[in-house]
Amino acid sequence: MILQQTRVDQGLPYYYRFLDKFPQITDLARAHEDDILAVWQGLGYYARARNMHRTAKFLVNECGGEFPKNFEKLKKLKGIGPYTAAAIASFAFQIPVPAVDGNVKRVVARYYGIDTNIESPAFFKLAFALLLDVIPPSSADTFNQAMMELGALICKPQSPLCIECPLLDNCSAFALKRTAELPVRIKKIKITQRFIQFVAFQCGDEFLLRQRPSEGIWGGLFEYPHFDISGEAGHEFPYAECPWDMPIKPPVLRTQMLHKLSHQHLNARLWICEVEAKTEALNTLGKWVHFDELKSFPLHKLMRNFVSL
Ligand code: SF4
CATH class of the missing domain: 3.90.79.10 (Nucleoside Triphosphate Pyrophosphohydrolase)
Incomplete structure (x- = not known):
């Protein structure tokens, strides 16, 4: 949940501070919200901290302190959307569901040559369905982490390192010289x-x-x-x-x-x-x-x- 809006290098010190202060889910559930916000201070998007608190309380009070081992049930927890639910399901329980974050969306848009706006729900649905078809049932965690790493380190937003990419042979954007124009991103933010x-x-x-x-x-x-x-x-x-x-x-x-x-x-x-x-x-x-x-x-x-x- 820390990584929902935050880079790894920014989030890591907070992750360790959290584990230090709230080593068990019961510690988090019983904590006062002010203490949680104090640990979160400086990370921004404070709704995440409040949602973690609510989810911890729900899991402790209603689920015996255990996360549900089910993608659909995970999605229903406060603050856990499809991406976080897929990450928990695949990393913790080896459930084969794709974790579609910003990096993964970029790889999918380029590899399959998709022109749909990657900020739209339609793109998310399409990317999820395409990856669901190819995710290996026995190594969902490795697959998801590999896709994220590929997007972060090789299929970068600017100047992707296609020559080093294991997907090169079948990549639509590389074959058609469209890496600079994909993915399509249209953000509608009114300031x-x-x-x-x-x-x-x-x-x-x-x-x-x-x-x-x-x-x-x-x-x-x-x-x-x-x-x-x-x-x-x-x-x-x-x-x-x-x-x-x-x-x-x-x-x-x-x-x-x-x-x-x-x-x-x-x-x-x-x-x-x-x-x-x-x-x-x-x-x-x-x-x-x-x-x-x-x-x-x-x-x-x-x-x-x-x-x-
Ligand atoms: S070949 Fe290039 S554009 Fe295609 S997925 Fe790999 S890095 Fe991205």
Whole structure:
């Protein structure tokens, strides 16, 4: 699950940290979500960590702590799609189902000369069916790993090393000199611009920290309260939204940052807002934490940048 959105070299230290902290599935199931997010901190796509937690709980509570040895049942687990289910089924249980990741899709598109968009469900279905026909029943794990390695090391996105490829003799893209035009990839990503004002309410040495809802972007992580404001007003301090009922010093703009996510660009500003008292209105926004302790909470990347300033 770590490798769903992450390269091996990036994910490996997290994998070891996870095994160290949660050596058995029961340890993961019983852990507090905040502790899991703290280990995951910095890896991004935090829904994966929450899904692992839910799946661990489900397996411990409903399945005697065992993964189902069945591809269809694996796919039903939270956070486990066809690729991860196939990887678990073939690596752990020798079930002959193809694991179709990005590297494998590229090999299939070139080898069979397929023009369908490799980001589409139709391509995934086709690639899965083609590989299902050729995957050897007795060595599904070796086959899947070999396909992934072939895509990563030989059939690379740019300048594939066809001369070294064991599939050379029957490869459509090589025969027709189409390696540069395959695979076809059409990504439809609409980037949204958001203007966000983070406000670090400070009372003495303490700052107000709030936890995000468990669903959605950065779910369950901690941050300073923030206010979304559209358009030009996004460059001003969000007086109208802030819960004032106390005299304050004028807020100070500490920094501004552009943080790029896959589907949105966050134009973030950080304001330091010193307050004289921890009023009820403020207390409803989060909890007060000493500055030295901020980093011990699971924070999202933007928030960690703020705290490191
Ligand atoms: S021959 Fe070239 S294009 Fe075809 S699968 Fe091998 S590396 Fe990829």
